[in-house]
Amino acid sequence: MKKGYITEIFSSFQGEGPYAGRRQLFIRFAGCPLSCFYCDTSYARDPRPNLCNVLLPGKKTRFKRNPLSTSEVMDYLTELLTPDVHCICYTGGEPLSSVAFVKEIAAEAKMMQFKNFIETSGNSAREFASLADLFDFASIDIKLRNHGAVEEKDYDDLYSNELECIRIAVGREIETIVKVIVVKNTPVGEIEGICKDLAGLDVLFVLQPVTAPAQPGTKELFELSEVAGLYLHHVMVIPQVHNLWGIH
Template identity: 30%
Template sequence: MLKLPVTEIFSSIQGEGPYVGVRQIFLRLPNCNLKCPYCDTATALPEQLRIESTPGSGIFNKIRNPMLIDELIELLQAYDFSVHHSLSITGGEPLLWDNELRAFLPFLKEKGIKIYLETNGTLPEQLLRVLPWIDIISMDIKLPFNGQTFWDAHEAFLRISLQKEVFVKIVVHEETDQQELRNARDLIAGVDPLIQTILQPVTTTRGINTPKPSQLIEWQRFFLSKLKNTRVIPQTHVFMGQL
């Protein structure tokens, strides 16, 4: 019987991107194939998964990991999806669990649950394997760090994502390089200039500072010159005190 380790499950308000403000169930899966310098998420594989007992309470029940897929389906179906926009599958990098996702997403889709995937956009083959059950893709474009670049994987990923609703999110900070922004802008425009693009100012962490107001204004202008649907949206859940 297939099992899946889960980091946490909770009901909250989406804090990022164009769906900011909608109510979602969040299913956070562990592990990641990247190590972004500004990462604010615990990606380690936990012995126990946390489930918030009452939304907004910050009080969690803990149950054993990994979980049987059947148990996970049962647990998710217990939520009232009439008040939730969708199920957000997030991480870590959830596409590292593509086999397990293929085992339970069809059951949720049958129940009419909308699936919203939050991904770092670097695993195009894994995306293809789960694509039939995904409704909305929130794809990051990661600017280079630690000598690593992701342009080819991102382009392949974005082209596949066009089969569904997709938007792109780029985290920017005070030291973001203009040439890297140009590469990201041109990559997106080369796939489809109508793709919605979100510049997300980093929430200051570990010496990585949020951009100056003048930088954001200029970078948005720079993106708008090729991508007409560019918005600047910060992490709103942080100042709302939401998970």
């Protein structure tokens, strides 16, 4: 049985993308090799946190010592389960940094009839390929050059991995969401280039205006959405909603 480092386990409403508002059980895996300037979960970038917070609705947060075993994680998920749960969301941090642990949990979850949803930066196509078959939904980011996710010299490699993860997900008939965070003055040509690279792939393409700082204006969002629509069938602009609701 595997053990791994988790920042938090909790039940909430999905706050991003086309499944916003669906109740999900979130496992936030610890550690992320990227450094996006807008990161709102920087506390989850520590790969070895001492404690995992288990947030049970209406009860006090429980602090559990890391690393946790797969069976402990399954026990918490069972405790959090409510009739409205849509799926388990594997998020981070970066779940691909804990691939063996994620696979073991996702396989157990499948056996328990849960649906699995992974949120990833797509930084490793090799790791993604090794676990993709366990997932029903994949939300894969494409980072822009001005996000600061990696050094400029490493950007092309990151972008190739993200594209490859998307191709793998579509090829394995996983419902695939591609998410791009957009800030003020996002180059239209960069979004167009990405959409050209995605043309012909059956993806839900989400432009997500950054929550803060440097939010783009409505006019910019219309322009970016229109250019994406030249190449892709399913284009949407969806802000993060959990911040509006003031929930975790």
